[in-house]
Every structure is written in structure tokens, then in C-alpha cells.
Amino acid sequence: MKILSLETSCDETACAIVENGVKELVSVVASSKDFHESTGGIVPEIAARKQIEFIGPVLDQALLRYGLSPDTLDAIAVTTGPGLIGSLLVGVEAAKALSIAWNKPLIPVNHLVGHIYGNFVNVTEDVVFPSLVLVISGGHTDFILMRNHGDMEYLGGTLDDAAGEAFDKTARLLGLAKYLGGVQLSKLSATCTDNLASGVLPRPLIDSPNYDVSFSGLKTAVKRLIDKNIYPNNVIACEFETALIDVVVAKMRKAIKEFKPSSILLGGGVSANTALRSRIKLLSEEYGLNFHVPPLNLCTDNAVYIASAAYFINKPAELTSVVAKPSLGVMDRP
Ligand code: KG4
Ligand code: ZN
Numbered sequence: 001m002k003i004l005s006l007e008t009s010c011d012e013t014a015c016a017i018v019e020n021g022v023k024e025l026v027s028v029v030a031s032s033k034d035f036h037e038s039t040g041g042i043v044p045e046i047a048a049r050k051q052i053e054f055i056g057p058v059l060d061q062a063l064l065r066y067g068l069s070p071d072t073l074d075a076i077a078v079t080t081g082p083g084l085i086g087s088l089l090v091g092v093e094a095a096k097a098l099s100i101a102w103n104k105p106l107i108p109v110n111h112l113v114g115h116i117y118g119n120f121v122n123v124t125e126d127v128v129f130p131s132l133v134l135v136i137s138g139g140h141t142d143f144i145l146m147r148n149h150g151d152m153e154y155l156g157g158t159l160d161d162a163a164g165e166a167f168d169k170t171a172r173l174l175g176l177a178k179y180l181g182g183v184q185l186s187k188l189s190a191t192c193t194d195n196l197a198s199g200v201l202p203r204p205l206i207d208s209p210n211y212d213v214s215f216s217g218l219k220t221a222v223k224r225l226i227d228k229n230i231y232p233n234n235v236i237a238c239e240f241e242t243a244l245i246d247v248v249v250a251k252m253r254k255a256i257k258e259f260k261p262s263s264i265l266l267g268g269g270v271s272a273n274t275a276l277r278s279r280i281k282l283l284s285e286e287y288g289l290n291f292h293v294p295p296l297n298l299c300t301d302n303a304v305y306i307a308s309a310a311y312f313i314n315k316p317a318e319l320t321s322v323v324a325k326p327s328l329g330v331m332d333r334p
Helices: 045-067 085-102 112-117 164-172 182-190 216-228 231-258 274-286 304-312
Strands: 002-008 014-018 021-029 075-081 106-110 131-136 141-148 151-157 262-265 290-292
Touching: 002 045, 002 085, 002 304, 014 045, 014 216, 014 304, 021 045, 045 085, 045 131, 045 141, 075 085, 075 304, 085 106, 085 112, 106 304, 112 141, 112 262, 112 274, 112 304, 131 231, 131 290, 141 231, 164 182, 164 216, 216 231, 231 274, 262 274, 274 290
Parallel strands: 002 075, 075 106, 131 262, 262 290
Antiparallel strands: 002 014, 014 021, 131 141, 141 151
């Protein structure tokens, strides 16, 4: 079964074709990231306009690159949320148009669940359920117990800033980048060989009796630390990254003890973070669990995992019920 998918939830415009949920045949991603640097954040209207500009060429390229006729496709999948309303609408309406024009079923997909399916495409090792899942991105930090495809239990998540948002805002405080500085922060942190500030920043909610986390106070503590002018920036970057990962690892450890999963899955943009990947890998080894994390190109937004999620868990829907849903949570129907 070949599914063509569209993903336009934020500043990426992506189209993919995936076979049986596991084999990527083609993936095209365009990004309007560069247009948001001067404003230090996304201007939703600009992101939406860029989606309109990019969607046609991205779709054309995906079909051309694979030399595929629409006749050979079995379904169209599209991200319906969460995301920016203007951006989402472009993908949703384009997918509806394709569904009508090509007479194919249309499958709505939750973007956050999509992130998890980056672990199911192009892999050699199958995921053994139950899995402890961490979706960690610019907008979300969610701990989930996944018993099977479509059988998920929400354990907890961020009460305020998402991990990616905390990375980006801290990167801005350190003067690394005005927008999406998570990668730069992590590179700077890697240059710190001795964390002289170890334990100086708080580990918010690390011992709380549930799976909720909070990162907005951490960012404020970084601001105070910078103002004190004691540590060089790479030490502060390292201490921030370590503090955030300490909290995440503590919650994962707690969930391993409580739910005894067979595997751990990471998904979302921040799962590209080298320190996070290695700490969670170590944790998996400690408990003898299989560890899955998408390759870097499937961590950040793309359409490949949308097609995979569509194959494994979502059913075709009536065209009229496929609508953009900007504030969808990870457990909500797309
Ligand atoms: O999943 P994603 O592409 O978009 C959302 O759905 O939010 O995640 C983007 C987020 C941004 O906050 C970005 O700074 C962060 O992922 N990110 C990283 C790294 N790569 C991307 N954060 C820390 N370290 C990285 N290597
Ligand atoms: Zn995302």
C-alpha cells in the first residue's frame, strides 16, 4: 500500500510517499525557516504564505522524483494538527483537493503521533511493545505508554514551556541565535569538557510524584546565571542541557520502574540532540530495553512519518470531517 502524505503544520512544507508504513520511497522538504530569522520567531502569516508558495513545487518534485503516477497511490494522508492554523489549512485543503481529483481516500494524522512513527520507517529492528515514548519537540514534551499501534496512555508532560522552546529561548539568552537555536546551544555545550556549574541550575519537578515537567523556571534561572557573569557561555549551555536532560531521564526512569516497558522510543525535533540520545541510550542499556530513535532527518518535521502513522493507526475519513485542528493534543483524534 502506497500512501502520499502532506505535512504543513509550521514552517516546513513536506510531501512523502511511503510503502506499507515502513519503506520511504520519496521525501521532499522545503522550509521557510530563513524568512523567520530576522523577526526572531515565526510570523504565522508569513509561514502560511510560504506554505502556499511551496506546496505545489514540493508535490510536483515528490511525484517527479519517484516518476510515479497518482494511479499507483492507495491513499492521501495529511497532518490536521497541532500547528499554526494558516499553515495547517494549506496542507489540509491541498490534500482534500488531491483526494477528490485522484479519487483516493483521505487519512487525517495527528502531527505528534506522527513524530513517534519516525521510529518505524526504514528500520532493520522491529519495535517490541509496550514502549515508553517521549515526544520532545519545539511545542511539546509528552511521556506516553504505547501498548500497541493505536493503544496509547498519556503519562504526563510539560506544564509550561516545551523542551525545544526552552532550548531556543536559552540559546537566545546566550546570544547564539534569535530563532531555533537549540542546535547551536547543543554544539556550544559539547565544547564544555568540565561542567564547573554542575548543579547550579534547578532540576524542576525532578522528584514530583507524577510525569509532569516544567521548563520555564529553568530558563529564568539561566538568565540570572548569565547576569552574574561567573561562568563562560559554554559552561552555562552545558549546565542547562544537563539540567533539562536530568529531569527527562528521571521521569523516564520512574516510568520504566512503574510500567516495565520492553522498549523506549524518542520522537520530535529535540530527539536530534546528541546528549539526550546518549543519556536515554544509557538508560535503556541499564534496564536491558530496546532503544529506538529516528535518524536525524526524521526527527525534525517531514511527511515520511505522517504516511507511516496513517498506515498503522489512522482510518480514512469523510472529506467534510477532515479539518485543521491547531490545538490538538497527543491523545486527541486528528
Ligand atoms: O519537531 P520539531 O521539528 O518541530 C515541532 O514540531 O516543534 O522540533 C523543533 C525543535 C526546535 O525547538 C529546535 O530548536 C529543536 O527542536 N531542536 C533541538 C535540536 N535540533 C532541533 N534542540 C536541541 N538540540 C538539538 N540538536
Ligand atoms: Zn514536529
